[in-house]
Amino acid sequence: MRYIMATHNKDKIIEMSRIIEPLGIEAVTDRDLGLELPEVDETGTTFAENAYLKAASACEFTGLPAIADDSGIVVDALNGAPGVYSARYGGEGLDDKGRNRLLLSELDGVPREKRTAHYACAICCVFPDGRAPITAEGEMHGVIATDERGEGGFGYDPLFVVGDKTVAEMTAEEKDAISHRGNALRAFRDILKGELGL
Ligand code: IMP
Numbered sequence: 001m002r003y004i005m006a007t008h009n010k011d012k013i014i015e016m017s018r019i020i021e022p023l024g025i026e027a028v029t030d031r032d033l034g035l036e037l038p039e040v041d042e043t044g045t046t047f048a049e050n051a052y053l054k055a056a057s058a059c060e061f062t063g064l065p066a067i068a069d070d071s072g073i074v075v076d077a078l079n080g081a082p083g084v085y086s087a088r089y090g091g092e093g094l095d096d097k098g099r100n101r102l103l104l105s106e107l108d109g110v111p112r113e114k115r116t117a118h119y120a121c122a123i124c125c126v127f128p129d130g131r132a133p134i135t136a137e138g139e140m141h142g143v144i145a146t147d148e149r150g151e152g153g154f155g156y157d158p159l160f161v162v163g164d165k166t167v168a169e170m171t172a173e174e175k176d177a178i179s180h181r182g183n184a185l186r187a188f189r190d191i192l193k194g195e196l197g198l
Contacts, residue, residue, distance in 0.1 A: 002026045006037060006058035006068035011154070015176070016067060019185040023198055037061060042084070047071060048135050050084060051124035055133065059126040071121040071180060073156050075103070075144060077110050100148060100159050107144055115144040119160065121180040123188040134191050138183025
């Protein structure tokens, strides 16, 4: 059975495929099908709602079961910001570096014990036969550093500290084992296994 991965992010496609292909599922992208998925307005107020919107749109467009993810960083001292707006924090003009600088300036003077945060990820699968969608969520908890460290990962990883390392200082395997996306994907795989009777 073919499932469409409703994302253009190569890292996400690799991570999703690695987890679901052992279930006998062929993970395909819109490019593999010679199509281009329509852009989806992420109007949800939760990660799960946005993941559902992306999966539902891809399922309707292709007629295949569709898997989407939505993720972001939730900072306690900023009342949960940037949250579902993580990719757009500070406006469209900022890149990852600019968003990290903005986050540091927003937390200027906030002591370490109040710099707690978590990454969150929701994975959703929508089926064309009308059966109920599957949603799974995962989190990774840490603290926002006072300066950037490390070359790995992406996005806010150089600022996100778990234990004594930033996520950007971890190997891909170390990150996968504890990350919000790894946790959500493993939970998703277990629910999907049940759904498919595997
Ligand atoms: P999405 O593609 O709409 O899910 O956007 C998620 C945004 O949250 C990304 O652009 C990053 O800024 C941030 N984010 C999500 N997961 C991670 C991660 O694992 N590391 C660093 N930043 C992340």
